[in-house]
Amino acid sequence: MTGLLEGLRVVEVSAFVAAPIGGMTLAQLGAEVVRIDPIGGNIDIGRWPLAPSGTSLYWAGLNKGKRSVSLALDKPEGREIAARLIAEAGVLLTNLPAAEGWMSYATLRQRRRDLIMLRLTGTHDGGNAIDYTVNAAVGFPVATGADAAPVNHVLPAWDVAAGLYLCTGLLGAERRRTRTGEGGEVTLALSDVAYATAANLGYLADVQVNGHVRPPLGNWLYGAFGRDFATRDGRHVMLAAISNRQWRAIGMATGLAERLAMVGPLMGVDLDDEGGRYEAREAIAAVLAPWFAARTLEEVRAALDGSGVLWGPYQDFGQMAREDPRCSAANPLFAEIEQPGVGRLLAPRAPLMPSPPPRPAPVLGADTDAVLGGWLGMGADEIAAQRAAGILPKDRE
Known part of the structure; x- marks a missing residue:
């Protein structure tokens, strides 16, 4: 299967999460991405x-489908080869400091006038930032949890979103x-991704218009009815209703429709309104909690699946990997790959369908000779000379 971006060449010079996710996404959609x-x-x-071998599962996960070139980037000769590869590709994706010096847009554009450069920075003025420091500043950890102490989450959401923004920008x-024959430099600040998202979701406007700062609510769904419930066998499920149809389905599936209907008059709210259900959330939960507590997860699943109820079980990573059919080869998203240094494992393709099957991440530097020969026309003798001079890895890594 050919990908949507077949024929597009990209050079990636990056580290950590955001830019590698951008490059991997492009590779999964068919672009030839050389890191x-x-x-x-x-x-x-x-x-x-x-992995037990010492191979980073993190690095392998974020670099699937790419080709890998290793160069002595601390030497002029290595930087020269890298610049030639960038000019040949015509697209550079990076989250390393590149406003000045050999990897700046102004310098690289002298080699190729229609160069496209995607450059990720920490802040809009070029300052340093990472997901964890950005996230601390935009309110989400303070609004997470059930008290005033901030709670960090393990998902690097801004890195992920930034990686996908970079793809869109490219x-x-x-x-x-x-259309025009013109290239250009596209810059993206990680912190801007977070601030824009907070504003787009209404959190900033809520302060500006209403003077309201969203408090931590635990696992309650803000502005509608939703909460976690414990089952008889010690599992937890999330239940939510963001439409009247979903709200009515809860009553029908649990057999509690009449008791739930009594909550509205008692609380003086309209349960056909999301805001009314939110105001009455404690009373609604008090009716529903015993129903979940009397049933195992499988009994809950049997009652709610196919009923129109919006629900889902809480799972740790192990339960997801071992028990969830959506995280298995039964889902077309996944297939087994042979990852060097790791062995056989389940890996996703791009979630956009149809997409080519997943491909493993390369061994570091494994494609150096092939890319230098294929892209730049360097012969075996020249490659050997560069290796002897320490510009290329001697052990081919």
């Missing part, structure tokens, strides 16, 4: 979790280049 790393790998090469810039 350039310094000899020995960038600072993310050994990040946890690790496709927009590439479309413009196709």
Whole structure:
């Protein structure tokens, strides 16, 4: 199967999450993405979790489908080869400091006038930031949990969103280049992704218009009815109703419709309104909690699946991996791959369907000779000379 982006070449010079996710997404959609790393790998090469062999499962997960080139980027000769590869591809994706020096847009554009450069920074003015520091500043940890102490979550949401924004920016810039022949530099600040999202979801406007700062609510769904419930066998499920149809389905599936209907008059709210259900959430939960507590997860599943109720079980990563059919080869998203240094494992393709099957991440530097020969026309003797000079890895990593 060919991907949507077949024929597009991209050079990625990056580390950690956001830019690698952007490059991986492009590779999964069919682009030829070459990641350039310094000899020995960038600072993310050994990040946890690790396989028993010491191979980073994190690095392998974020670099599926790419090709890997290793160069001595601390030497002029290595930077020269990297610049030639970037010019040949015509697209550079990076989250490393590149406003000045050999990897700046102004410098690289001298080699190719229609170059497209996607550059991720920490803040809009070029300052440093990572997901964890950005997230701390935009209110979400303070609104998470059940008390005033901030609660960090383990999902690097801003990195993920930034990686996908970078893909969108590249496709927009590439479309413009196709129409006009012009390249350009597209910049994205990680912190801007977070601030824009907080504003787009209404949290900023709520302060500006209403003077209201959203408090921590535990697992309650803000502005509608939703909460976690414990089952008889010690599991937890999330239940929500964001439409009247879903609200009525809860009453029908649990047999509690009449008792739930009594809550509205008692609380003086309209249960056909999301806001009314939110105001009466404690009373609604008091009616529903014993129903869940009297049933196992499988009994809850049997009662609610196919009923129109919006619900789902809480799962840890192990339960997801071992028990959930959506996280298995039964889902077309997944297929087994042979990952060097790891072995056989289940891996996703791009969630956009149809997409080509998943491909493993490369061994660091494994494609160096092939890319230098295929893209730049370097012969075996020249490659050997560069290796002897320490510009390429001697052990081919």
